[in-house]
Amino acid sequence: MTQTTIATRDGPPTAVPGETIEALRHRLRGSLLVPEDPGYEDATRLWNGLIEKTPALVVRPTGTADVVAAVDFAREHDLLLSVKGGGHNIAGTALADGGLTIDTSSLRGVTIDPEARTVTAQAGCLLGDVDRETQLHGLATPLGFISETGLAGLTLGGGFGYLTRRFGWTVDNLLEVEVVTADGAVRQASRDEHEDLFWAVRGAGHNLGVVTSFTYRLHDVGPTVYGGLVAWSFDRADAVIDAYRELTTTAPRS
Known part of the structure; x- marks a missing residue:
């Protein structure tokens, strides 16, 4: 044997x-x-x-x-x-x-509800999988900077990206999760159900179970977004940082 x-x-x-x-x-x-x-x-x-x-x-x-x-x-x-x-x-x-x-790499389904302005994505999705589908409707949720990053790891750790200043962290936009806990039970957690589990997965979720899907709030973003890179020489770093700090106190959140 x-x-x-x-x-x-x-x-x-x-x-x-x-x-x-x-x-x-x-x-x-x-x-x-x-x-x-x-x-x-x-x-x-x-x-x-x-x-x-x-x-x-x-x-x-x-x-x-x-x-x-x-x-x-x-x-x-x-x-x-x-x-x-x-x-x-x-x-x-x-x-x-x-x-x-x-x-979880085979779990990459993404479902959009344009009227409810929500997206539900399976745990194996990469950030690019979600952005690709939400942008068909001119919608987005705050995710990270790199399209090849995993959605689950980013979300369960908090989630910070280009849209955070305007719409908050990824977990601020998380509405519900499906999670398999250590006892093998499948639980839906949200602000209305298993609230303690929902609170915990939004930042410490790597330790509490296997999340199989995430549902997020969506916002009007795109499909065209303007951006670019502005660079200064290193000897101007102090002045640039001071100016940026002052600018961000009154700058729009976008």
């Missing part, structure tokens, strides 16, 4: 029987990958190429039910668990070295 050694949360690694892993595979609609499988390298690729971590198992969910299955499996076997969104975190925390990683 084959076994796979997998890192646990706090103690020594545990040996998980092959048939137990196969049972997880059959429970998934998405993929279960091990280091020898095609697709594993892509599923564990990070923006910071200096990070070298090798999860024992990678689940690539195609829906919330797959996320529940992965969380249940990790809990039942006390496994080290991580979630990979865009893989943009420079410290490489998206990968559980020797453990189980949930790679």
